[in-house]
Amino acid sequence: MKEKGLLIALFVLIISTAQCQQPGNLARYTQPGVDVLNYAFSLTLSDSTNQIKGETTIRFTRADDRQTVWFDLIASKVDSTQGMKVRSVSLADGKAAPFNQRNDRVFINLPPAPNQPTEVVIRYDGTPARGLIISRNKFGERTFFGDNWPNNARNYLPVVDHPSDKATCSFSVNAPATYRVIANGKLLNESNLPNGRKLTRWQENTPIPTKVMVIGAAQFAVEEVGSVSGVPVQSWLYPNDSQKGFIDYRPAKEILQYFIDKIGPYSYEKLANVESTTVFGGMENASCIFYNEKVIVGHKDSDVEALLAHEIAHQWFGNSATESDWSQLWLSEGFATYFSGLYLEHAYGKDTLNAVLNQNKGQIFRYSALKPKGTIVDSTTTNLMDLLNPNSYQKGGWVLHMLRNEIGDEAFWKGIRAYYATYRNRNAQSSDFQAVMETASGKKLGQFFQQWLYQPGYPELVWGSSYDATKKSLVIDVRQAQRSGALFVVPLTFSIRGSNGREITRTARLTMTEQTQTFTVPLATKPGSVAIDPDNTVLMHATEMGK
Known part of the structure; x- marks a missing residue:
């Protein structure tokens, strides 16, 4: 992820040490023993109102005989017109299930079924406060874009909104026929509906975290850039930007090839790079990356390539090999920051990587002066947006650069490939990455990771x-x-x-x-x-x- 208006060479900050994740953090956001397997989202969008209608079928298992489960969903408040109101919950056989909506969650009472798949259907409606950004783009055209990070999917989707619970998903979007709809995975079909409407269905068969489960609906021009290892590469641009934007997004094909060659197979059905109107400068949604509408230049530009490389790198690190908790964010953002630099080194030479490293070093120094006790792994932060800082991005990237020089290129790439192969479509913590790199290098790296991840500052x-x-x-x-x-x-x-x-x-x-x-x-x-x-x-x- 890159913040609004941000390229790799320019980080704008929006704004006690803990070596292992605090149990209280997991307890706050997750349900141990509950594992979501699949979400089937159906959404109805309108031009006459910002209210949406939703129906979500959730298939999940319970490891014990618990009879109450919950899903995150921001509720409507008495003093607000925003939020979601659950209208009904039913089981797979159509029978109603007792439920209660409180504390921005939907609590559902169920018959016990340990280790057996359970399906529930949640029907709801409301106006999202966040998560689904309904606005107008720079051309005055109405748009809808998912903007889920860190846990904003719950503003319009009933989910377990934590990166540790990954699932497959599908989207069926009923919208005015003037819109083209993009979402995760493979396009199943588009079908015309009465009254000038259209149903678009996408399906993602690879488990992904909710932070990157999204839709986008707007007027788009689409270019098929080509394919890499059977993966289609597409560019989705606002029609008025398409001439320039198609040029900007074309390096994605070469970037995808580079990462497949260096890291391992790509996990998703397509790579779509999408112009959007959202909060961030880039958001790495699985198989459909959203880029801020302001990042359009219309010619070959290394900064735009760096942004593309950063978000495409996330398809491996963050989306596929996913951090187990937000406190481990460097496993996503630090990796994307450094691997963007590695692509620039590949494309433009070592001097370009050095320039990026020096730029990043200055940002680390300035942030450390403001937050002298800050560490890369941070389980103490309660405002998750505060984690979008140079410790997670630039310092995390520098840790990988130092590791590469500590163990040598051969062991570094061997370890990177092994880490991805081991944790592809799974979750990992820093200790998992350390263990893989120790095996790849034959060196004990405890002291290295201890001082750089859990100790503040720098020499x-x-x-x-x-x-x-x-x-x-x-x-x-x-x-x-x-x-x-x-x-x-x-x-x-x-x-x-x-x-x-x-x-x-x-x-x-x-x-x-x-x-x-x-x-x-x-x-x-x-x-x-x-x-x-x-x-x-x-x-x-x-x-x-x-x-």
Whole structure:
């Protein structure tokens, strides 16, 4: 996901350390033992009102003999015209099921059926406060777009609105015939209805989290870009933007090929890139990515490619291999941030990746100054939107960059492919990713992940060097000066350069484990200059004494 008006090179912030997810967080949002298998959503949209009508069939299992289950659905309030009112709940045989709508949930009483599939049908109507954005686009045309992150699907869909409960889904959308409707998965059919209306049916056969189960309805021009490994690639643009937008979205085919080659098979029936009128600059909805209508330039542009790559990377990380809880958001956003950079490295070279890393480094430094106790894995945040910050995005991406350099390219890509293969269409936590990378590299990585995911800040080094002519050695003094007081294990490499600025040699990898350390490097002649971390492999702020 990218925020509104945001490209990979420009992050605009909308706005105590915990190594494992707090049980209270899961208890607040989930029902242990209840597993949704499939949602069949039927929605009726109108041009005369923002009210929608819905009928959702939910198939799920219960691991025990519980007789009450609930589904999230924001209810209408006495003092508001927004919210959903449940009209009835029935079982698969048509019999009514007792229900109660309270605390923005629908509680349903059922006969016990442990480990057996149960189906309920919930009929409701109302005006969504969030989740389904009903508005007008920049051309004044009425549009409908799902905008579910983090848990806004519950504003218009009855669901277990947590990333850990993934399910297959289908959408049947009854709308005025002037609209084209996009949703997850494969288009089953479109059929004309009386009174100038149309029914559009989509089906997603791969389990996905509710945050990326969406519809979009608008006037669209559609281009078939081609296919990659049998996956059709499409561009959906507002007709007035189509000439420019088709150019902007065409790199998606090459990006898709790159990620399939590097990570593994694509999980969904299509890749549709869709112009939209929503909150975010990009939202990685499974198989139908929504991009903000303002991001249209009409020519080849590396920033637009970076945005496409970020959202397409989410199809692997976030949608398919999904974080088990919002506290693990870096497994989605950190991955998409870095893999977007990796695609740019592939397309434009290493200097482009370095430019992105340096841009991201500055954003991390500024955010850390505002939130000095913030950590990447954050189970304490109660406002989930606050997780959309540089710790989840840029710092998470930097962790992957440092890991790549810690274990080497071969082990890194081996681990990435193994992680995706293991957790494809499943959920994962940071500890799961760590375990896979340890197996791939043959190295213990506990200390690495502990300091970067659960410890605030980053190393702030003050360093200097002097040449000892008698001993023919270079003496390098380094001090960790971060105010948090927490120490980092920092891998260091120094570039030794002549008077002309060209590199003569490099030190071997030096490991800093103390607050203050001195390294002595044999060197025949006095260097013209010394540079720290020449390959930009460590997230740190380094100040050379006397400079």
